[in-house]
Amino acid sequence: MPGNTFGTVLRVTTFGESHGRAVGVVVDGFPADFPLDLAAIQHEMDRRRPGQSKLVTQRKEGDKIEIFSGVFEDRTTGTPLMAMVSNTDMRSRDYDELAQLFRPGHADFTYFAKYGHRDHRGGGRASVRESVGRVFAGALAKQLLAQFGITIKGGVTQVGTVCAQTRLWDTVEDNELRSVDPASVAAMRAEIEQARKERDSVGGVIEVVAEGVPPGLGEPVFGKLDAELAAALMSIPAVKGVEFGAGFAAAAMRGSQMNDELSPTGFVSNNHGGMLGGISSGAPIVARLVVKPTSSIPQDKNTIDVNFQPRTVATRGRHDPCVAIRGVPIAEAMVALVLADSLLQDTATRGAREYFSPREYLDYDSATGARRRRLRS
C-alpha cells in the first residue's frame, strides 16, 4: 500500500532512503501563481540539518535543496513541485554488519518483517533523513499560511527530567537546545551531556503553537483537525505520544475547570488547545509531542539476526543524543502542512457558499494585517 503520501488538497509524497542516491518530495495541490521565497525555504532546511552543534549528530549534510519542477520564474505554476537533496557524506560501511541484525529500538525488524528485502544502511526510509522532504513542503506551507496571518512556532519543553517552567518563545532560536525556557537550558544541556558521557541518550517533549488560525478549520468527524494533527505528528520518527491543550492533564480535571468560557472577544482560556469538536476555535492551536530517547546508542544490547539467532549489537555511526532538538522544525513543518491543507479543504466547500449565502464576509484585521473570515453579527 502507498503510505508515503500525506494530505488531501495539499498533498506531499516523500521518497528516498538515508543512504540511497537522494531524498526528496513531490508537493501537489499548492496554489498557482504564488511567489516563493527560496531563501526562507533553505533557512528551514538548515534548521533541520544535522551538524549544527555538539548536541546533534555530526553527520555533515549539505541539505542544499533543488527544485526540479512546478516553479516558473520564481512563482508556482499549480503543477507538482519536485525537490530533492542528493545524499553525500554517507558512511555506509558503518552499517555493513547491520545487514543481518536488528537494532533494538529501530525499525530494522519491523521493516524486515513487512518487506522481506530492505535497505539496511542508516535506517533506510525510517531514518530522520526522510524528513528533508517534509521540511521543504512545510516551508511552502508556512509561506502560504503567512498570507492568511497564520504563524507557527515550536520549541523544546522537556529534555529528560528537566521541564521548561515558562514559555519564552522569542528565545527559542537563541539557544542550541531550542528550549522555550532559557532558565532551563543549562540543566537540559547537562542532562544531555551526562547521557552522552554514559554512551546513552535522552528523550524530550516538543510544543508547537499556531497562532492566527481562523475558526472553522477541520472536517468532522474523522477528518477532525486534531485527528489530522495527531497523525501528522505521530508520523515523525521516534514520537510516542501527542496531546492538545490540557492534554493528559485533563484526566484529573473537573469539567468546571476544563471548559473554556467565551467572551465577545473570543475564548477566555485555552484548555481545549484551539480545537473543539475537531474544528478550530480561533484560539491558538497548542500541540505537544513526546520524542523517545535516540535509539542509536553505542552500548551492547541483546538482539537477534535474520535467522532468529541471539546476537548482540551496538550502534556506531554519528547520532543525536537528544533527537527532540532537531525535531522542532520537523514538528513545525507537519503542523504547517496540516493547517495549510485544512485551510484549502475548508475553502473548497465554504468558498462555494459565498455564492448563495451572504452570512459571512472577509475582513481586514488591522492588528495582524491578515484577512480573516468573520461571521456577520
Added chain:
Amino acid sequence: MPGNTFGTVLRVTTFGESHGRAVGVVVDGFPADFPLDLAAIQHEMDRRRPGQSKLVTQRKEGDKIEIFSGVFEDRTTGTPLMAMVSNTDMRSRDYDELAQLFRPGHADFTYFAKYGHRDHRGGGRASVRESVGRVFAGALAKQLLAQFGITIKGGVTQVGTVCAQTRLWDTVEDNELRSVDPASVAAMRAEIEQARKERDSVGGVIEVVAEGVPPGLGEPVFGKLDAELAAALMSIPAVKGVEFGAGFAAAAMRGSQMNDELSPTGFVSNNHGGMLGGISSGAPIVARLVVKPTSSIPQDKNTIDVNFQPRTVATRGRHDPCVAIRGVPIAEAMVALVLADSLLQDTATRGAREYFSPREYLDYDSATGARRRRLRS
C-alpha cells in the same frame, strides 16, 4: 470537504445527528462471504449504550441496530453494509434555548463558525451518539480480526485523580466503571459521585491493548500504524491526547532503558507499544487516550450568543459524569477498525508477493489457533 469517512481498504462512513431521524453507518470493503455473528454485534452496541448504570447518562436508547444491505443469508456479499439505529427518546426541548447560544467545552461555536447553519439539538454530529456507527463497524472488524487470532480489549486506567495500579483485564466487564484495577473501583466511583454531587464532571484515561497482531502491519512513512491509530482515537469526541507504549514517560527515559531487546521468541519488553517505525512488531499494541471531563454540566458559565453578546448558560439534559466509561467500547472499535484496515492493506501488496517470492509462509500457531505469517528462517 467530506470528513465523515474513515479507512482505506475497510472504509467506514457515518451519518446522522443526535436528535435527527437516525444515526448510522456504511461499511465498504469488508471481505465477502464472511459469516456474521449478529448477536455479537448487538452485544457491542449494548456496551456503548447509555442508561446502563447511575454512572452514565440516563437517556434510554434502544440502540437496536438494523442492517439494510450487504448481507445475504447471514453472510457478507462484499457490497456495502448499511446499518442504522432510529433515534427515539429525544428530548429536543431540552435544547431549545441552545439554538442561539454556544456551550463552553462543546463544539457549538466551532460548528457555527464552520457551517453557519447547524442542528443545535444535542450536539448534532458532535454528539457521542455518532459513535453508534463506529461501534457497529468495529464489531465487524473484531469478528474479522478474530479469524486472524487478533483480539482487542479496553479498560479505564484513570478516573479523575485515581489511577489503576494493576491491569486485571478479566475483571473489566465485572465493574460498571470498566476499571482494569478492581482495587481502585471504589475510589474511582467516589470521585465520580463527588463530582456529580457538585454538579460537575471528571476526566479519565482509557487503555486499549491488541494481542496477536502479526508483525508487518502499517504503511510507512505517513500511513504508519501509530499515526493511523492516533488519528482514529483522536477522532473520538472529548479525547485530548493519545500515547503508545511508554508514551509521554519516554521523555524522561534513557535510550538504554527505552530500547526493547529482542530474543528468538520475540521482544523482551514493550516500551515501544507494539510498533517500531510505524510497523507492528508482533508485541501487543498498547494505546492510551485521555478523555476530558464531560462538557455538559449544570453550572452557569459565561458564554456568548450568535450575535456575539455575553450570556450565561448551564447544560440541562441527561449526561455522563465521566464519559471515559462509555468510551471504552468506542476506543476498542476504533482500534479494531484500524487494525482490520491495516491487515487488509498489508494483504494487498504482501499477498501479491507470494507469486514471486517464496520467502514467507503461513503457519498454524498451535497455541492461539491462529494462522500467522512467518518468515522462513
Added chain:
Amino acid sequence: MPGNTFGTVLRVTTFGESHGRAVGVVVDGFPADFPLDLAAIQHEMDRRRPGQSKLVTQRKEGDKIEIFSGVFEDRTTGTPLMAMVSNTDMRSRDYDELAQLFRPGHADFTYFAKYGHRDHRGGGRASVRESVGRVFAGALAKQLLAQFGITIKGGVTQVGTVCAQTRLWDTVEDNELRSVDPASVAAMRAEIEQARKERDSVGGVIEVVAEGVPPGLGEPVFGKLDAELAAALMSIPAVKGVEFGAGFAAAAMRGSQMNDELSPTGFVSNNHGGMLGGISSGAPIVARLVVKPTSSIPQDKNTIDVNFQPRTVATRGRHDPCVAIRGVPIAEAMVALVLADSLLQDTATRGAREYFSPREYLDYDSATGARRRRLRS
C-alpha cells in the same frame, strides 16, 4: 476494496441491492446552509423511475426518497446527507432459478467470481436500481451548479440503427423516448417495439451537454475533467463507451479541421467538447455514451451454472427493452456530480489565491444571471 464511493470533495457513497431492504446514498462534502428544493429532487427521482410508459420496465417503484440526516429546517448543515428508498414490489421469486445460473450479458458470473457469495435476486448491486442514490445526489449537485449558472441537459441521440439528425433540446421531455430529434421518434419507437416483439432488446446513445461551465475546472494530469467524466459515465450499468466533442470521429479528421479557433468572445467551434488538456474551456461540455441493448431478454441462451455445467437460461421479469431512455437522468446526474465536485475542487486551491494574487475577479454575467470568475484583461 471499497468501490462504492465516488468523488473527492463532493463524495457520494451508494448502498443497497435491487431486492434487499432499501437502496440509498450518503452524500458528504456538500456545502452547508444550502436551501434544498425537495420537490425538484423528487422530480429527478421520478424521471429515473420505471413504469412510466410501455417502453420501459413495468416494475412499479414508488421511489419516494426520504432524507435521514444532514438537513435541518430545509437547509443543509454541511454534514452527511443520507437518503434512501425502501424496496417494494419485488418479485424475488422471478429470480429463484438464477441462484445457480449465470445470465449472459449480466454481471452474475463476474460477481460470483469476485465475491463467491452474492445476492442473485434481480442483479443485486449490479442492478440499475442502484442508480437511485446517484440520481438523488445528482439532483443536489444540479441545484448547487445552478447557483453558478451551470445547467445540464441530456437526451437520446441514437436508438438501435436510428440516429437523431438534429438537437432540439427543448423537445426532449415531450417524447417518451427522450429523443433530441422529434422527427426521429417514430422510427426509434418502431425499432424498440419490433425488438420487443422478437423478444429482444436494442442499444442506444445518450448525449449530455453542460452549459455555463466556467473555464478552469478539472485537475491535470490524472484528475482531468474528461477522465473524471469518462469514469463517471462508464460506471453506469450497460455503458460500453464514452466520447467527448468530435469523439471517435476525430480519428478521420485533420488537425486543421479539429483545432477550434479562439476569438475574443470564446471558442468559435467545439470539436474539443469543452475541455482541452483536461481543463474546461468555457465552451459547452459535450459527452456521449453508448448503452448496450438490455441484457435481460426472454430468449433461451447457453450458459453455465455454478458448477460450470452447461445450461440454458432465459430472463423473465420486467425489463426495459431500451435502457438508454431511463439512462438519460442517470447520465445527467453523473455529469452533474463530476462538475460540482470539480467546481469545489477548483475552489480549494483557486479560492486561496485571492489572498495573494489579484489577477482574477468575480463578475456578474448579465446574460445568464450567474456569477463567473474572469481573468483581468
Added chain:
Amino acid sequence: MPGNTFGTVLRVTTFGESHGRAVGVVVDGFPADFPLDLAAIQHEMDRRRPGQSKLVTQRKEGDKIEIFSGVFEDRTTGTPLMAMVSNTDMRSRDYDELAQLFRPGHADFTYFAKYGHRDHRGGGRASVRESVGRVFAGALAKQLLAQFGITIKGGVTQVGTVCAQTRLWDTVEDNELRSVDPASVAAMRAEIEQARKERDSVGGVIEVVAEGVPPGLGEPVFGKLDAELAAALMSIPAVKGVEFGAGFAAAAMRGSQMNDELSPTGFVSNNHGGMLGGISSGAPIVARLVVKPTSSIPQDKNTIDVNFQPRTVATRGRHDPCVAIRGVPIAEAMVALVLADSLLQDTATRGAREYFSPREYLDYDSATGARRRRLRS
C-alpha cells in the same frame, strides 16, 4: 487540488514540465522484494521516445531513465521508487512568442484560465513528455502482471480514414506505424505523409488487449474496472473517446447478438470486452481509444492573446504528424497500471478470505505457466 496522482494501491505521481529540468515519477505501493528487469524498463522507454522515424517528432530525447530510490541490490524494497529523465535538446526559443498566445487545440488557454501563471514552453505539463513517468511505471506494472500470467499488447487500428481490417498482433512492432494490419500500412503511411505535405496532421485509433486477466478484478460500483480504464486512457493527452468490446457499435446491436454466451471453458464470444458489471470476466480485456490529430501544425490559425485580443498563430517546433503511433506504449502503460492496481486491490479483500472461506484455491496453469485463482467446482 492534487491531480497528478493515479491509482489506489499501486500509486503513481508524475511531475515535471516539457522544458523544465526533468520529468519523472514516484511509484508507491509496488510490492517489495521484486526483481526488476531494468533493461526491459528502458526498452519501454525507448518505444515511447520521439525521433525513431520520419513519422514521429524529430526531437531527440535520450530518455535514459534513472532510478533514485526504492531499489536495493536490483530488487524493490516496498518503498517509493522515484525515477526521472533530465530534459535535454530543448529548443525553448521555439516557444518564446507563445508566452502571450493561446494555440488552438492546445491546453494553453485552459491552463492560463485555471492557473493564471504557467510554463508556456512546449506545453508544460500538458506535453506528451509528461508520459515518461507513466511509461516507466507501466513497465514496472507489466513485469508484475507477467508474474500472474497477464500480458498486454497494443497497436494502431486506424490512421485518418484508413482502418485495419485484421488483427495480426505479432506484426505490430515490425512496422513503424505500429499497425495491427500489415496490409494497411502503406495506405496509413500515405495518409500521414500527405497530411504532413499539407502542413497538417491526422488522428487515429489505438487498441489495447490484455490477456490472461483472471475473473474478479474491478471494484463495483464506482471503482469498476472499465471506469478505471476509461479514466486512465482518457487522461492521455489528445484522447477524445474510449470504448470496450463492441463499444459504440453496441448501440445498433440487439441483445440477442450482444450477450456473450458462456460455456464450461469460458465465454464463447467477447462483445463485452472482458468486463461485465465492471468486473473482469476472464475473457481478454479489449479497449479502444481515439487520438485526435496533433494540434501542433504549421498553419496560421485565429486565436487570442492573454489580453483577449485577436491574433494568429502557427506552431513551429518538431511534432508528430500522427501522435497515435507513439501513443501505443503510453496506452499499454495505462492499461498495465490499472490492471496491476486492480489485482492488488482485489488481493486486499480476497486474500483475507482465504482465512475463513475455502471456496477458492490457487492452481497452476500448465498452458501459460501462470498461477491462477480458480473457484472450486
